[in-house]
Amino acid sequence: MATGIQDYKAGLHWQQDGQLSCLHVTGQWTLHERKPDLLDIWRKGGRLPEQLCVKVAVEAWDSSLLALLRRIQYLAYEAGIDVNLQGLPSGVEQMLQMAAIPSSQAQAPAQPHQGWVERFGQGALDILASIGRSCTFLGQVVLALVAAIRGRARMRGSDFWLALQQSGPGALPIVALIAVLVGLILAFVGAVQLEAFGAQIYIANMVAIGMTREMGALMTAVIMAGRTGAAYAAELGSMQANEEIDALQTFGFPPLEFLVIPRVLALLVSMPILTCFADALGILGGFVIGWGMYDISAVQYINQSLEMVSSTDFFIGLFKSLVFALLIGMIGCYYGLNSGRNAQAVGQATTRAVVSIIVALVVSDALITVLCTQLGI
Secondary structure: OOEEEOOOOEEEEEEEEOOEEEEEEEEEEOOOOOOOOHHHHHHHOOOOOOEEEEEEEEEEEOHHHHHHHHHHHHHHHHHOOEEEEEOOOOOHHHHHHHHHOOHHHHHOOOOOOOOHHHHHHHHHHHHHHHHHHHHHHHHHHHHHHHHHHOOOOOOOHHHHHHHHHHHOHHHHHHHHHHHHHHHHHHHHHHHHHHHHHOOHHHHHHHHHHHHHHHHHHHHHHHHHHHHHHHHHHHHHHHHHHOOHHHHHHHOOOOHHHHHHHHHHHHHHHHHHHHHHHHHHHHHHHHHHHHHHHHOOOHHHHHHHHHHHOOHHHHHHHHHHHHHHHHHHHHHHHHHHHOOOOOHHHHHHHHHHHHHHHHHHHHHHHHHHHHHHHHHOO
16 A cells, blocks of 8 residues: 655655565656655654665656655664665666765875884975975075066066065054064163163163164064065965966966066065164154153163164164065965965965964074174174
8 A cells, every 4th residue: 555645746655565664766856846745755654664665766867866865864864774775776876875975085085004114204205395395496586586686587567566565665554563562662671670770771772772683673574474475475375276377387477587576576675674664663662661761861862872773783684684585575475386276275375484484584583693693793
């Protein structure tokens, strides 16, 4: 005795098959046909056995049949019943198996087990390959910079001026804020110690030397790492993901000269200017503490600062700013050009660029400081 709704071209009904109740799927299971309600038919089945038989004998089918069978499997799973599908059209069983596998498992192939020796060797090879790519990129950038200095680089002047505007005037507000705050902090921390000896006037000396030799260039570089270095990595990474860099190479434009050199040159021009700006504002921040808390006059503060700071200190700061500019520009562009071709890869490249730039800034600053100390300058 058949139980169910059978006045549709898409049939779905229960039928007694010996001692078992089987769910029969018949007719035309296509998107444009009316279909019976599966939940209504399922309830009419009553108390179901532990093994459910589903017989499929359809005349036509499309994704509607797959959706029906998946819903039947889900309902049976909730009821703790095993489903035995019979008479499936060609290809349906494979599609159901694919639908049952989570996408993360389907896309992630099983990784073979590796011992610690293999993992160590693979890690060493990866490091050597990364060093090789970095050295190749560095050499290419140096050659492109030489070509740009000689006027033979294939770069547009508009790209340079746009990059200069973004890395120069666009960064002035945040550099000004951080420089003033750093000067305030240096002056306040030093004043606490100098006050014990009645030598508050030397606040000017400490702030002037600290800003011109170290903090002015370093803090400006850290700001530019998070602002400009990350922007370079994201811009070039997006171009890589959209295959714009491949298009440039196809049309005969060298990406290094066309994309990297304008950005690096813009940083080489803007970083020394921003460093001088930060030095002046840092000294001004120190003056606020000296004048506001210890009654040091402007004339005293300026004279003390000028007497203490030499041209050597000033040019060391400028030299550091040029080194930092090269590091920010090249590392940011390197990670952008070597980014993957999806949104997640662009984000990862940006993060790695910022972290690598900051590490490189601190290491290079320490090396330059040690070298200057050994040379007595």
